[in-house]
Amino acid sequence: MSESDLIRRASGGDAEAAGLLWQEHRRWVAAVVLAHKPREADLEDLLQEVALAVVEKLHQLSDTGAFRGWLRAVAVNTARATGRKQTRRKGLLKLAQTELADDPTRHDYVDPSGVERAERSRKLIELVGELPEAYRECVLLRCVRGMSHAQISAVTGMPETTIETRIARGRRKLKELAQETAPKAVTK
Amino acid sequence: MTDATSEQDRRDILVARVVDGEATSEDWRELRALAAADQAIWAELAEQQDLKRELDVAVEDAVSVAERVALPMHEHASVAPNSRMKLALTGAGWLAAASVAAAWMVGTTPQQTLPPSPVGNNGSSSIAMANPINTAADALAKYLELGKQSGEVLGEMPTSLVLERTPNENGGYDVIYLRQIVERTTVEGVYKPATNDAGQMYFVPKQSTPPAQPAGDAAPLPAAW
Numbered sequence: 001m002s003e004s005d006l007i008r009r010a011s012g013g014d015a016e017a018a019g020l021l022w023q024e025h026r027r028w029v030a031a032v033v034l035a036h037k038p039r040e041a042d043l044e045d046l047l048q049e050v051a052l053a054v055v056e057k058l059h060q061l062s063d064t065g066a067f068r069g070w071l072r073a074v075a076v077n078t079a080r081a082t083g084r085k086q087t088r089r090k091g092l093l094k095l096a097q098t099e100l101a102d103d104p105t106r107h108d109y110v111d112p113s114g115v116e117r118a119e120r121s122r123k124l125i126e127l128v129g130e131l132p133e134a135y136r137e138c139v140l141l142r143c144v145r146g147m148s149h150a151q152i153s154a155v156t157g158m159p160e161t162t163i164e165t166r167i168a169r170g171r172r173k174l175k176e177l178a179q180e181t182a183p184k185a186v187t188k
Numbered sequence: 189m190t191d192a193t194s195e196q197d198r199r200d201i202l203v204a205r206v207v208d209g210e211a212t213s214e215d216w217r218e219l220r221a222l223a224a225a226d227q228a229i230w231a232e233l234a235e236q237q238d239l240k241r242e243l244d245v246a247v248e249d250a251v252s253v254a255e256r257v258a259l260p261m262h263e264h265a266s267v268a269p270n271s272r273m274k275l276a277l278t279g280a281g282w283l284a285a286a287s288v289a290a291a292w293m294v295g296t297t298p299q300q301t302l303p304p305s306p307v308g309n310n311g312s313s314s315i316a317m318a319n320p321i322n323t324a325a326d327a328l329a330k331y332l333e334l335g336k337q338s339g340e341v342l343g344e345m346p347t348s349l350v351l352e353r354t355p356n357e358n359g360g361y362d363v364i365y366l367r368q369i370v371e372r373t374t375v376e377g378v379y380k381p382a383t384n385d386a387g388q389m390y391f392v393p394k395q396s397t398p399p400a401q402p403a404g405d406a407a408p409l410p411a412a413w
Contacts, residue, residue: 015261022259030251044253051259115379115391121246128243142208143247168200171207175239 007064018058022051025068028155029075031144035137036079039129049082050075068155127177135170138163203233207240335371342370 001009001017003024009017026047033046053074061070128136141152149160149167156163202219205211211219223229321327335341345368352364379391 019259026254027251030254047257051257055259055261121249124246125250143244168204172200
């Protein structure tokens with residue numbers, strides 16, 4: 001079944017078609033949410049909200065050719081609107097976590113497997129968050145299973161040449177940020 | 189911010205094309221010509237290759253949470269009944285499908301037909317095993333029960349931590365609180381977070397010491413668990 005058939009069936013209320021479409025696109029949707037969410041907001045929670053918004057609004061989609069742009073718009077709007085609410089709640093949770101961390105009876109047990117890699121990845125994603133918004137989304141989308149400039153163009157509606165420039169600039173800026181935050185060698 | 193390309197942009201684009209494995213022979217020629225005038229471009233290329241490799245891993249890790257997020261089609265009334273049943277059978281599992289089928293048979297919703305679910309610390313009720321999972325409380329009770337059976341969950345702390353309380357229209361309070369559930373896992377080693385002189389966090393391995401032999405087979409749990 002072609003994607004436009006799937007989109008037509010999904011917007012007509014076919015849950016199976018909608019589920020298949022979501023499975024096909026959810027990873028890049030996650031990258032879009034990651035690019036637009038407030039720093040403290042939780043990605044998985046926001047994706048749940050995006051999934052719910054897709055279900056609620058899918059019947060409004062009339063142009064099957066506009067599906068990717070529509071899905072991106074739902075993701076961006078949800079990331080920004082829900083993210084703001086979540087950030088406030090996260091602040092409260094962080095307070096609670098700080099209280100728990102201060103508890104002398106509490107021990108820190110951390111699984112060492114992948115700790116370093118996870119820490120490096122976390123820092124890198126944080127640095128991406130410091131890129132100008134215009135570069136962030138293009139840089140992240142390019143990393144999702146090697147999305148091509150054409151595929152990113154179909155999602156963002158921007159010309160491929162603009163996307164290529166933004167990725168190249170974004171990566172240079174990211175390298176500069178990484179060098180700025182890298183630990184400096186201590187000289188005696 | 190302008191998207192008009194400069195000489196620096198052209199250099200960055202060439203590097204990006206090589207890093208992405210998309211450089212044409214013409215791109216390579218242009219890059220070599222640039223390198224003839226400025227050898228630093230090779231170091232730049234190597235750095236960008238490293239960065240790209242790490243970034244791919246980081247982004248793939250971050251977006252992999254999407255695999256856990258399914259479309260909640262059953263929460264939307266406009267879905268056709270046949271599709272709804274299919275989704276329940278394939279996505280939410282046979283328990284949810286059974287509850288949807290039962291609701292259609294009696295012409296009401298699952299919540300109206302089922303007794304209240306067990307909540308709180310007493311989650312190991314046999315009612316939770318016999319009934320489908322319809323609410324978050326049902327799911328929690330099931331999680332606690334299965335977790336205790338497998339040994340991964342020791343129990344829930346008897347107290348919750350209140351984060352926020354707001355007076356509501358009914359004269360009561362809306363409360364946001366933190367549940368505390370105690371789990372058990374096995375790891376190969378234990379690390380403790382520490383901070384170096386530059387204020388950066390790192391992990392220090394903790395030396396393992398053989399545990400003291402317990403008197404019985406296992407240490408007793410608090411009575412409340």
